[in-house]
Amino acid sequence: MGIGSFFRNQLSQVIEWNNQQPDMLVWKFPSEKDEIKNASKLIISPGQGAILVYEGKVTDNLSTEGIYDLETDNHPFITTLLKLRTNFESEHKLKIWFYRTAENVNQGWGTAQMIKYMDPVYKIPVELGANGTFSFRISNPLYLFSNVVGAKDTFTILEARLLLQSRFPESLSAVLAQSGVSYQQIDAQLPVLSASIKAQLNAELDKLGFELTDFKLNGTIFDDATKERIGKVANITAEAMAAGEGGLTYVEMEKLKALRDAARNEGGLAGAGLQLGVGMDLGKTFNTAKDEHLNAQSTDVVSKLKQLKLLLDEGIITQEEFDNKKKEWLDKL
Incomplete structure (x- = not known):
């Protein structure tokens, strides 16, 4: 280690999430050996929060923008000199993870497999695919950090989106089964179905530390077998009505x-x-x-x-x- 690097390592730091990447949800501040010095400044910008892990324990969750003074047991100029027996490394580790508090909007979603439910009018099994958009935010950063992110240095919006979308089909199937909405009525009931699905999903996603701020079911696609079955039933219904007339x-x-x-x-x-x-x-x-x-x-x-x-x-x-x-x-x- 050169003399210049030695003195630079002993100076207080300004810690912030500069140039926040638009695809990043959680980001660990890079610090050599995680020895953030006493009296360093932590800057929380709008749309950000920070979780502080000191000596292996979560000590703070900062979600209000501003400048914070950090107090640690790592004192400039004496830390490294006193740590010869630990290879010039302090055991007083302070790790900082920044996270995005702003909404993540207009995320597209679609079902990878057909969703099955019993049509309440035609009394036949129906299979459909669905698609739409959703927006989400972190609602419980400490829970998300402890149970989902863990010790990872980064957690992207893509990872979060895939995690959330994996919960969509089950809720969509449950809402369709409970709603009593038939094949022919779905397009007219999209706003009502969207609100019901959002409410059911939020109860599930809260366990992961997320919240849906918006959810839209924009369209459905029925498989050919379903269309054929319903077409036959519709023809019989029309003929029965004509006969009744x-x-x-x-x-x-x-x-x-x-x-x-x-x-x-x-x-x-x-x-x-x-x-x-x-x-x-x-x-x-x-x-x-x-x-x-x-x-x-x-x-x-x-x-x-x-x-x-x-x-x-x-x-x-x-x-x-x-x-x-x-x-x-x-x-x-």
Whole structure:
């Protein structure tokens, strides 16, 4: 060690986090042998805090900006001279970690795997991916330092973001399951879902020393299998509603269409029926079922006309049959 270096090491220091890197969340002040001298000055700038670890114990958490005087057992000019037996090194170690108190805003997030939940309306399993943005800050620096950062010299915003995002899917799945929001309603409920997810996540992230200051669910992506399943259910629902408008149940309408198709296909279902020994005249059966609906009595002429139109649209009756029955019912008005 040169004489110049010796004297420089014995002088008080000005300790600060200059040129704070935008991607850094926690940063240890570099000090040779961690022998920060008595009467050194610690500067806390806006958006910063500092944790002091003296002789292996956390002694201070400074979160208010300003200049602080440091008092240690490391006195200039005598420390190194008195420590020959420890290789000129003091056991009075003072280590300082700076941390960012400002918010970390507009962090993007997305689910790496599909989230599964049961759709409350369609009663089918749904799988979706989700994405959005969030902002966060350190809410409990001492807990974060002791349980997450540990003895690391640095802890980046990227590391924090990955840690936080790993908690998102479970909370998102739980909120979707509890909300009663269906596949078709999700886009309209994004703000409500975002607030619920944020509240649930903060209860979990508080255990890590973090707080979400903002959370947004911006969009969802459903897998092809889910779209196909819901498409089938939606088609059945639409057909059931149409049948209901015509005064028929979905089962009745499907039965009529099945009989119609079977009667038209002599080598198909009809042939299959004969091969099985059923001996059923499907054409006659279809006509009988059709006539039952055509001639069914009703006190509401308008409802009966709707039913006739439905049977025409579905190809159950012909245009001629529709016109004849329509005239018959209109004459009753």
